[in-house]
Amino acid sequence: xxxxxxxxxxxxxxxxxxxxxxxxxxxxxxxxxxxxxxxxxxxxxxxxxxxxxxxxxxxxxxxxxxxxxxxxxxxxxxxxxxxxxxxxxxxxxxxxxxxxxxxxxxxxxxxxxxxxxxxxxxxxxxxxxxxxxxxxxxxxxxxxxxxxxxxxxxxxxxxxxxxxxxxxxxxxxxxxxxxxxxxxxxxxxxxxxxxxxxxxxxxxxxxxxxxxxxxxxxxxxxxxxxxxxxxxxxxxxxxxxxxxxxxxxxxxxxxxxxxxxxxxxxxxxxxxxxxxxxxxxxxxxxxxxxxxxxxxxxxxxxxxxxxxxxxxxxxxxxxxxxxxxxxxxxxxxxxxxxxxxxxxxxxxxxxxxxxxxxxxxxxxxxxxxxxxxxxxxxxxxxxxxxxxxxxxxxxxxxxxxxxxxxxxxxxxxxxxxxxxxxxxxxxxxxxxx
Amino acid sequence: xxxxxxxxxxxxxxxxxxxxxxxxxxxxxxxxxxxxxxxxxxxxxxxxxxxxxxxxxxxxxxxxxxxxxxxxxxxxxxxxxxxxxxxxxxxxxxxxxxxxxxxxxxxxxxxxxxxxxxxxxxxxxxxxxxxxxxxxxxxxxxxxxxxxxxxxxxxxxxxxxxxxxxxxxxxxxxxxxxxxxxxxxxxxxxxxxxxxxxxxxxxxxxxxxxxxxxxxxxxxxxxxxxxxxxxxxxxxxxxxxxxxxxxxxxxxxxxxxxxxxxxxxxxxxxxxxxxxxxxxxxxxxxxxxxxxxx
Numbered sequence: 001x002x003x004x005x006x007x008x009x010x011x012x013x014x015x016x017x018x019x020x021x022x023x024x025x026x027x028x029x030x031x032x033x034x035x036x037x038x039x040x041x042x043x044x045x046x047x048x049x050x051x052x053x054x055x056x057x058x059x060x061x062x063x064x065x066x067x068x069x070x071x072x073x074x075x076x077x078x079x080x081x082x083x084x085x086x087x088x089x090x091x092x093x094x095x096x097x098x099x100x101x102x103x104x105x106x107x108x109x110x111x112x113x114x115x116x117x118x119x120x121x122x123x124x125x126x127x128x129x130x131x132x133x134x135x136x137x138x139x140x141x142x143x144x145x146x147x148x149x150x151x152x153x154x155x156x157x158x159x160x161x162x163x164x165x166x167x168x169x170x171x172x173x174x175x176x177x178x179x180x181x182x183x184x185x186x187x188x189x190x191x192x193x194x195x196x197x198x199x200x201x202x203x204x205x206x207x208x209x210x211x212x213x214x215x216x217x218x219x220x221x222x223x224x225x226x227x228x229x230x231x232x233x234x235x236x237x238x239x240x241x242x243x244x245x246x247x248x249x250x251x252x253x254x255x256x257x258x259x260x261x262x263x264x265x266x267x268x269x270x271x272x273x274x275x276x277x278x279x280x281x282x283x284x285x286x287x288x289x290x291x292x293x294x295x296x297x298x299x300x301x302x303x304x305x306x307x308x309x310x311x312x313x314x315x316x317x318x319x320x321x322x323x324x325x326x327x328x329x330x331x332x333x334x335x336x337x338x339x340x341x342x343x344x345x346x347x348x349x350x351x352x353x354x355x356x357x358x359x360x361x362x363x364x365x366x367x368x369x370x371x372x373x374x375x376x377x378x379x380x381x382x383x384x385x386x387x388x389x390x391x392x393x394x395x396x397x398x399x400x401x402x403x404x405x406x407x408x409x410x411x412x413x414x415x416x417x418x419x420x421x422x423x424x425x426x427x428x429x430x431x432x433x
Numbered sequence: 434x435x436x437x438x439x440x441x442x443x444x445x446x447x448x449x450x451x452x453x454x455x456x457x458x459x460x461x462x463x464x465x466x467x468x469x470x471x472x473x474x475x476x477x478x479x480x481x482x483x484x485x486x487x488x489x490x491x492x493x494x495x496x497x498x499x500x501x502x503x504x505x506x507x508x509x510x511x512x513x514x515x516x517x518x519x520x521x522x523x524x525x526x527x528x529x530x531x532x533x534x535x536x537x538x539x540x541x542x543x544x545x546x547x548x549x550x551x552x553x554x555x556x557x558x559x560x561x562x563x564x565x566x567x568x569x570x571x572x573x574x575x576x577x578x579x580x581x582x583x584x585x586x587x588x589x590x591x592x593x594x595x596x597x598x599x600x601x602x603x604x605x606x607x608x609x610x611x612x613x614x615x616x617x618x619x620x621x622x623x624x625x626x627x628x629x630x631x632x633x634x635x636x637x638x639x640x641x642x643x644x645x646x647x648x649x650x651x652x653x654x655x656x657x658x659x660x661x662x663x664x665x666x667x668x669x670x671x672x673x674x675x676x677x678x679x680x681x682x683x684x685x686x687x688x689x690x691x692x693x694x695x696x697x698x699x700x701x702x703x704x705x706x707x708x709x710x711x712x713x714x715x716x717x718x719x720x721x722x723x724x725x726x727x
Contacts, residue, residue, distance in 0.1 A: 074691050081480060081695075099693055102481030199674030252565040254675055255586040388481035391692035399500065403676025406586050414676075421499060428494070429479065429694075 028059060031329045034087035036065035036072040044349045052335045058328050063087050069201075080105040080320065088323035089332060091315045092140060094131045095201065095384055095394070100318065101134035102388035107319040108137045112330045118337055123354050130383040132316055139318065141337055142354030144345065146313030147381035148209050149374070151266060151274040151284065154296040156183075165298040167308075169213070169238060172273055172301050176248040179272050192248025194265045195275035197239070197257045199402035204384065204394050205311040206275060207401050210235040212309030212382060213302035218397075220385050225393075225422040228415040234303070236404055237411045244407055254406035267291055275300065277313055278374055282350035297370055299377055312381035314354070346371065352378065389429035396421045467706050470699045478696035491700035501701070503677050504685045507592075511681070512660040515596050519656055520649070522600060523607025530608060531615045541612075548605040556669030559598040560585075563670075588678035591671050595679060598666055603659070607652045614648030615641070650720030657716065658709050 035045045042064060049060045063086070065072045076090055080103070092100060100106050113119060120128050123142050132140040150172075152165045156179050166172035176192030183190050196202035211217050216231030242249045250257070250265070259276060263283060266274040269290040274280070284295040299308040317336065323329050335341060342353035343361055352374055358364055359375045385393060396418060404414035477487040495501050530541050547555070562570050563584035571581040584590045618641065626636050664683040667673065673680030680688075682705050689698035 070691060077480070077691065077693060081693075099481055103693065105480075199672055199676065250566070251583065252586060255565070255583075256560070389692070391688075392694070395500070395688055395692070399673070399677035399680075402674055403678075406675040408588050408676050408678065417499070424498075429482070 029324075030059035030061040031088045031323075031325060031332055032061045032063050032086040033332065034063040034065050034076065034090040036067055036069075036091070038067065041349050044345065048336065048341055048344070049332075052332060056331060056335070058331065060332060069093060076100075080322070083322050085320075085322050085324045088320055088325065088329040090318055090320070091143060092318050094312060094314055094316060095390055097131060097140050097316060097318070098134055098386045098390055099388045101137075101139045105318075105321050106134075106139040107321050107323070107326060108139060109141065109319065109330075110138050112319075112326075112333075113138070116330070116334050118334055122337075122357065124356060124378055126379065126381065126383075127312065127314075127354065130386060131312060134386065140316035141333065143315050143317050143336065144351035145354055145378050145381070146277045146279070146352065147310035147374070147377045148205060148275055148300055148313075149278060149281075149310065149377060150298045150300045151276060151280060152296045152298065153272050153291065153294055155294040156272055157296070165296060166273075166301045169210075169301045169303055173242065173246055173248060176272055177246070180248065189270075191250050191265065191271045192246075193242060193273040193275075194250065194257065194262045194271045195253065196259060196262055197243070197249075197253035197402070197405050198255060198261075199398050200258060201394060201398070202258055203401055203405070204397045205313065207236070207239070207397065208311050208382065208384065209275070209300055209309050210239055212311075213300065213306040215303075215306040217382075218385060220387065220426070225419065225426055227397075227422060228412075228419040231306075233411055233415055236401065236415065238303075239401075240405055240407065240411060243405065254402055266295075278352050279350060281370060297373060310377050310381045312378075312383045314352070316354075387430070389425060392425045392429065393422060396425060467703070470706065471703045474696060474700035474703045476696045476699075478694070478699070480693035480695075487696065491697050492703075494697065495700060495704060500677065500680070500685060501682075504680045504682045507679055508661060508663075508682045510592070511595065511663065512657055514592075515599050515660050516653065516656045518596065518600055519604050519607050520652060522604040523652065524611055526604060526608035527611035527615055530612050544605045544608055546605075547602050548609075550602075552602065552665040553669060555598065555602055556666050559594070559601075559666075560670055563594050585671055586675055588675060591675060591679045595667060595670060598670065599660070599663070602666070603656065607656060610648055610652045610655070611645065614645045617648075618644045646720065650716055654713060654716045657712050661709055661712065662705060 033045070033049065035042060042062070046062055049062055052058070053060055065075050072091075073093070073096055076087070076092075079087065080100070097106075118141075120138060123132075124145060127142050127145055128138070132138060132142060150165060157163075157165065157175065160175075160179050160182060162175055166175055172193060180190050180192055196206050208217060211232045214231045214235045216229055216235055219226040243251065243253045259280075262274060262276055263280045265271045266276070266280070267284055267289055281295065281297060283289065284291050286292065300310055302308045317333055319326060319329055319333065337355065339355065339357060339361075342355045342358050343364060345351045346353050346358060346364055346368060352371065353359070356375070359371050364371055384390065387393070400409070400414045400418040400421070403409040404411045409417075474491050475486065475488060477483070477485050477490070526544055530537065530544060534540075550558075562568050565571060565581060565583060565586065568584070570584060575581055582590055584594045622640050622644075623636060626640060631639065662683050663681050664687065667679055667681050667684055668687075671679045673684050682701060686698050686701035686705070689695075689701065
């Protein structure tokens with residue numbers, strides 16, 4: 001018995017020593033870079049980081065996060081909330097930046113930029129101004145940018161004599177009806193328009209596009225938020241009607257239509273129009289895709305009295321306030337946002353670089369000619385409200401908009417309730433200091 | 434006499450020493466976190482606002498938060514509908530599993546399968562089953578000539594979908610607990626009742642049900658509290674939709690944690706804890722009441 005206890009003790013001491021010894025060795029602790037996403041994206045980061053390590057001699061550890069966006073965020077919130085020194089660097093969805101910034105978790109980047117080859121003019125100006133800057137301080141840099149786009153079936157539009165993609169939402173509806181009717185006579189059942197309507201962040205993005213293209217949107221600048229306006233009502237009613245009245249959008253739009261469901265529906269060849277982020281283009285044009293060579297992209301349509309609006313998406317890189325080696329970490333940022341790496345990210349994983357100069361590169365223009373169209377869309381993309389309590393605001397919008405979309409609440413009532421609840425949220429989180 | 438007193442008091446001291454670990458453990462594992470959550474709920478603990486004492490402000494906010502009311506209504510309704518159904522089906526399954534038949538062994542093994550599948554995976558499978566266009570659920574409904582049900586798209590459909598999925602997943606658990614209770618009932622009681630001429634139904638009400646009561650109490654307790662804090666199935670199947678109709682209290686609390694308001698999130702957790710405590714006390718009390726009547 002005694003021997004057993006002493007053996008156990010020995011084992012414990014050895015394992016404890018094994019745990020602490022690496023920390024005591026002379027080797028510097030690595031810069032920890034948290035990334036998530038699809039396997040191909042993680043692979044891309046790992047190769048990029050490896051090259052950086054070889055060239056600079058700075059050790060980097062790639063910390064793999066969950067794929068799900070919400071879980072990636074929760075993962076970071078937990079570490080930062082506890083003032084943990086790692087991860088040093090992390091990727092953030094644009095929608096989180098304000099919360100992270102207001103929580104004091106992000107290191108201001110301007111002092112680092114001064115002595116580096118990077119400059120804020122390398123990136124899309126509105127992205128830097130409306131998303132990466134909080135209260136006048138630059139706290140993040142765009143790794144890749146996203147904005148909502150209209151995908152359409154070039155072949156079908158041509159067959160039925162439509163030479164251009166729709167510029168107005170009404171035109172989109174009319175085209176969809178014509179094509180669905182004619183095709184169904186041939187026994188080909190088509191869906192008109194697929195877009196993100198499930199109760200999640202994507203619904204807020206699409207709503208801001210529909211509303212914005214009608215001259216509406218969400219106003220937060222005054223003392224209380226304004227959302228129950230006539231223009232927003234028209235936009236939300238339109239979203240409801242394409243599903244329930246016009247029936248050109250699938251009946252499950254409000255239930256399970258997220259990015260991937262939408263992309264798959266279009267890629268199967270069963271939809272004429274699609275609203276999605278730019279990532280879908282590379283996949284639609286893949287070798288085994290049924291819609292390869294038949295996919296067109298354009299700016300999203302608008303209502304008669306509005307202009308086309310795209311919601312800004314994408315991921316930014318941030319440097320933790322609690323990092324113990326900020327200079328080394330920033331040199332990794334410089335590498336990741338270099339022309340070379342940004343170009344490789346476009347060619348290898350299909351991202352749309354945050355740097356503007358990449359879009360004019362000859363190789364890019366040859367291999368990814370559509371990026372030039374995207375450049376214009378990005379330059380005019382609209383940010384979601386840049387407030388720290390955005391996620392609560394979004395929860396309310398998601399819940400109420402989805403209720404209207406699925407028909408469980410009238411459009412007017414949904415917007416009124418929305419405004420009421422938003423007022424409470426704003427009072428709760430902005431007035432008290 | 435004095436000798437006996439000192440003997441007794443030293444016994445009490447010993448009792449205290451021997452019981453201490455058993456009392457300290459729950460105190461450390463249950464009481465401390467619960468108290469911690471309560472205290473945290475009294476703070477303005479929002480990542481982007483200064484941390485300060487807020488008294489009962491977060492708890493007061495519960496009273497007029499429409500999202501919280503919606504969640505509370507949903508959660509209570511979910512418990513009220515799912516727990517009795519699970520008990521009924523579980524009892525039926527347990528009786529089937531106990532009845533001597535050549536398939537008994539296989540049945541016992543098969544019944545456990547849904548319970549053994551992780552909720553996350555079960556949720557994904559049910560998501561496919563409920564798919565509006567090509568899911569098996571609507572396929573069967575359309576075969577009967579009825580119109581397809583918009584399972585996850587309407588408040589009622591989503592509620593029903595969750596109850597069915599939860600029933601499938603947890604009725605086996607209830608069945609296993611009840612089976613243990615059934616096996617403990619002496620066979621001779623049934624034989625004597627049979628001799629006295631009691632019918633099957635009479636035997637069920639006079640012997641099975643009363644003797645099963647203690648085990649039933651345990652099953653109700655487990656299920657009621659599990660249903661109260663349901664999260665995984667909802668997170669995957671409906672994410673609280675449509676229009677927040679299926680956002681359970683735990684899901685709501687989670688959303689606040691993710692958004693950075695730990696104070697309000699803690700207030701919601703404390704609320705869940707209090708209801709769980711009340712439920713447990715009520716169920717245990719009811720169970721005892723039944724016993725004393727005998």
